[in-house]
Amino acid sequence: MDRTLVDFVKVLRTAEIKVSPAETLDAMECMDLVGYENREFLKNSLALVLAKNPEEKEAFDDCFERFFVMDKPAQAGNTSSDEDASGGEDEFDDGDFNAEGESQQSGKGGGQGGGQGGGEQEIDDSVPALQPTSELGKLLTNGTRTEQTISMMEAGRKVEVSKIVVFTQKGLFTRKIMDAMGLKGLQDEISDLQAQGGPGERNLAGRLKKSRDLLRERVRDYVEKQFFLHADETGKQLREELLKKVKLSSLEKRNFKDVQEVVFKMAKKLISVHSKRRKTYKRGQLDVRKTLRNNMQYDGMFFDLKWKASKVDRPKVMCICDVSGSVSNYSRFLLMFLYSLAEVLPKVRSFAFSSDLGEVTKLFEHSKLEEAMARTMRDYGNGSTDYGRMLQDFKNHVMDDVDNKTTIIILGDARNNYGDSKSEIVKEMYDKAKRVIWLNPEPKSSWTVGDAEMKKYAPCCHQTEVCNSLVHLERVVSNLLKSVA
């Protein structure tokens, strides 16, 4: 059972439930205590030990239902086989999962499963039954359903069916499991029997063939289930990895939902990394008690003062995004990222422009991302890009709010349509703000080609970065959070 539990934990992990080895041990202890008799009880108990937030609980329920589902039919098969054992000696029930009704019939028919035709049954009555000799053949004719299932699952483990990744592998794994169960021996036996040609042999060959085909069906079913259990999520992970690296401009609309998920996940990671960073405040009320305690070791001389307040230092971020056609996609994801970080970045002000600059902070705070983005595009998205105008607007309206704690992020390709670049305003930002970061979605080699003004802007920035995929974005934002601590 330990093995099963470990497999289950693996499934949980692919479903993005974080389970540590210590929790696995807890789960084992818990299973010892709870036992396997009461399914609901077991589920409740494992949920308490393994899933640690509401989302995980939901995923856990799902996984539990899917993972432990095969136990039920196996048990049903087991009881029915036990009943049958008294009915006939060489019988087996090869029906599908509702085997009960059919197996009664098989008891009467002298050993045939319900799936088989009446004609063969007559032959069966007249000829003394032959026993198969190959391992698999014996299992199929004499073994109970549970034994067959166990053998199948063991074979599955041997060929590591849990490593299945894409659906095209289903056939391969079905084949591998059949082989591992001893298909070759069975095949040889069948052809031997057919070659011998007696009615008894032919009959046995026919039966073996039938049960072989049924077994194949079952194995296929089993592989299918395993695929959904293991590969569905692995496939998702693969896709997510891919999405992180792909150029944002080439993303299509249908991917947006996935990307959003990825962004949230990345944001969550950053939050958990950075939210703990605290800075001891050097002013405020003296914490007399703490100071006394701390200075006892120095004989009560107060030279290590403790203050009551401790403060989390959070960056003030201003984000200026180019939302003209070519760059809008990048802006979308940058904004998405920044607003997902609300917990550690509470003071984000965002501006959008293609020529005129407008503040969209409120829009993003109050409405859904998609809607906010659509409205931003509508209001600011048209017209040719004019960086000079944007900078002038920024100087007129916002520059006063920039202080030495502000980080300014500008996202744009710096293609100014040969207008006045006004790089002196960027210089002013550089002097006033803590940091000016310019993110450019274009590769560095084209930063100076054509109407691009990067050459003029770059010296006035603390940092210039190529930024065209989620991985880049994540790095930039992470650096941003680090630099303020």
Added chain:
Amino acid sequence: MTLKNEKKLANVDIIQEGLEQLDYIGNQQIATAVFLAYHLEKPILIEGPPGVGKTELAKTVAEMLNLECIRLQCYEGLDESKAIYEWKYGKQLLYTQVLKETLGEILDGAKGLTESVSKLHEFGDIFFSEEFLEPRPLLKALKKEEGCVLLIDEIDKSDHEFESLLLEMLSDYQLSIPEIGTIKANEKRKPLVFLTSNNTREISDALKRRCLHLYIPFPDANLERQIVQARVPQIAENLRNQMVTFIQELRDMDLKKVPAISETIDWARTLILLHTESLDADLVRQTLNVILKFQEDIETVEAELQSVTNKALKENQ
């Protein structure tokens, strides 16, 4: 672990019954959590929206087992001197005074500094000893010989540092005091620990890993009826059903703070005070401030008051 009332924790059904007798109506998961917490010796971290009975669970379990419930309310800035222990400075000062006076006797006949110091060492020092220790909730819980229920309330309100401070306590049921050493709980009667969180911030993985995690959601209509029945038995069945339906409707609406069970119970008491027999729109409007705590919410609900009330009446005719 063996507590004096161990048989009350023998299996899940008995626990559920025991809780029900004390008017705590819960689902099977809750009882399972208490069962496992006791047998696996693990703390329970209870999460859920405010007012679903997280704190109440701990108190009820304490009552059921006839144990003392030691409560530690968390808040920002809570530190070890408030949670674990503190030295009794005043007494320590007195002690040094007394020591000063007897110093002559101790050092009597000593020659030279080395000898005096070694004599001083021979003299048992109790400056840092348990006599001068003021135990705070966590330490108190460990020192309870007969076991106890320790309730660490609203852990999410405390700082990250405090969470780390708890880890030793939660995994090994022990606390280290640098001057004295490690204090362990009675091996046989470890405290039953409940932590509650309103999820205002994510609890660290390290803490979560050490706990069983119980999520208590809002109850469904059926369970809520039972709860109201248990808590406010005077209320007529008809009215009870109506108000539960009404509250359940509210939970589906877009509110800043949806009414929790505690609000349902308050409302039930209010309605009894007003000698109500059946809900009607006017009455609901007047008592809306019992279940809704934001003016915005009240305004939102008032707009649809009539239809929701009618629905509640219709469903429970």
